[in-house]
Amino acid sequence: MSGYELHFGCRIYHPENAKLTRENYAEINKRTRRNSFFSNRSIFKDMEIDEANECYWDMFKKYKLTDYFKEMENFLSYREKLKDGDYRKVELSLFIEQQISQRIKDEEWHNDLFFLNSLDPIKKEFGKKYKKILENNSIDDSCDDELKIKFQKYQQDLKRINEYGISDMLWLKSPALWKEWICDDSNNQGFEIPDDWFKEYAMRSAPYYTEEKCKSLQERALKNFDANMEYFKLLDSIKFNTEIETFLKEHPKFEFVDDLRKYKTTSGVYILILDEYKQIYIGITRSKNGAKGRIQSHWSNTMPLDRLIWGHESYSLLSIDSFKAYDTTRILFEPHPEFQEIAVDENGNPRKELFLGKMCNVWKIDEYLKTEEYELIQNSFSEEFLCNRCDGGGSSFIEAVISRKERRLPNNDK
Known part of the structure; x- marks a missing residue:
């Protein structure tokens, strides 16, 4: 298949590295060494x-x-x-x-x-x-x-x-x-x-962390990684699947996705199911790239070392962006084609603004999708199965920080 495999209709070019492992988590390289809070990166973008x-x-x-x-x-x-x-x-x-x-x-x-x-x-x-x-x-x-x-x-x-x-x-x-x-x-x-x-x-x-700082960040991240892996082992698979079945009965508009290419321009609410870890992630997309583009961005994102831990290492949830493509085993989607991105530049492409040192798309603000995401995160699944790091429905980094979710991980008192 010309060096790639298909996963939900999406090309995976490196299938051997398409699952999360301790070895490919918290790697130290040029991308992960970036200081997420450094804003004026354009000056240094072509430098080592x-x-x-x-x-x-x-x-x-x-x-x-x-x-x-x-x-x-x-x-x-x-x-x-x-x-x-x-x-x-x-x-x-x-x-x-x-x-x-x-x-x-x-x-x-x-x-x-x-x-x-x-x-x-x-x-x-x-x-x-x-x-x-x-x-x-x-x-x-x-x-x-x-x-x-x-x-x-x-x-x-x-x-x-x-x-x-x-x-x-x-x-x-x-x-x-x-x-x-x-x-x-x-x-x-x-x-x-x-x-x-x-x-x-x-x-x-500085634009990039020093080697010493990176090793310190990596050490904390791996300690948190190990604690999360132990936590996942303690979860009940039967309860996990029962909650998904109950959710589908109560939310019949959600449909299982077999091919994300069908939703490459559709806005809506998506749910990623990671069966091996018994974790669920709920998100929304308003992008012109639709659910396909948004979900692929989770799979392809490389988390900087300073973003791996959200809060304290003994309580931090693993980010959905730390998991790889093959970790997502099921996808649910509720289409909302009526919500489309409206902030575009003169060429019809998404307009971008600087956010935490990164150029991000500017979205239409609609209360319906924000509220639905919030309601689903709050009420649809037990917190032990949710890997969303904040409440959902927020529109700013400050709101995300205030609503940060934590969990008591094994050995967190040691």
């Missing part, structure tokens, strides 16, 4: 790893050190001015006022984003009640304990800010780079940051 990092270091050193010296000069000048008692009193009062104002805005923003915008009706109702408390700036006997605790913590934060002194103000106003150095080791003193520490700090945000 060492060349890109050295170029970045030269740029970082030039601009960051210049900025640091300016910030430190201004800070020391400001600290000198504070020796005047009257000036110090006015500045401290203004600083406290600004900090309180910012804390109030933070609480309102947090509530709006993480509660009022939630697809979970319980969280949304909590958000509405808490919004009233924030507006009235008080609680009464009708408030439940969770609301009271949240509001009391917020009030304690405001009280703590009200008690700030000069040392607090100077710490918060000091250059960020200097604070990083002090926090790194409490024995660090003075304002002279050593060159070796500065370079180590700079390379944390």
Whole structure:
């Protein structure tokens, strides 16, 4: 077959590597060494790893050190001015006022984003009640304990800010780079940051991670991998298949897929079933490449080392993008051809925007598919069988972080 095999109608060119193994998980190579949080990658795209990092270091050193010296000069000048008692009193009062104002805005923003915008009706109702408390700036006997605790913590934060002194103000106003150095080791003193520490700090945000950092990331990822594999062995196959059968009876619009080429332009909700691991993944697609393109992107994606663990290594789920094509043994799909991508460029191709250092498609935002994905993830299968890492239905990285799912893996207390 000319060097490839067909899997759900899709060409698999390297079938010998089309299943997940410990050997092909967390590999260290140019793609996996990429720093996922590095945004300006286009400058370094044609460079080798060492060349890109050295170029970045030269740029970082030039601009960051210049900025640091300016910030430190201004800070020391400001600290000198504070020796005047009257000036110090006015500045401290203004600083406290600004900090309180910012804390109030933070609480309102947090509530709006993480509660009022939630697809979970319980969280949304909590958000509405808490919004009233924030507006009235008080609680009464009708408030439940969770609301009271949240509001009391917020009030304690405001009280703590009200008690700030000069040392607090100077710490918060000091250059960020200097604070990083002090926090790194409490024995660090003075304002002279050593060159070796500065370079180590700079390379944390370089286009590619250092060999030492990659080995550390790999070690954590493999520890998490082993724990997940042990977890999968403990799952009940009969219960797993029973839940799938029950789901199909309750959701008759879903159909088994034998050939993804039938859905290469169709939007909708898809479910990947990984029978060997007793895991299920639920996703949505609005792409003009349809379910075929979206599912293939899971199979072909190479996860950077810094994205393998989502949270703590003792609780992190394996990403669906870590599994290979042959790990997917069954596919369910509910077509929704009415939902199509609308954000296109002048050539009719998907318009792209920068997201976490990667150019991503810009999708039409439709509440129906978002809500359906969320509902299915929340209610259709036991959490032990779901490998979705977040709640679903979200539209931002922040929402994904807030709704992160975890599981208690074997040996997680060791």
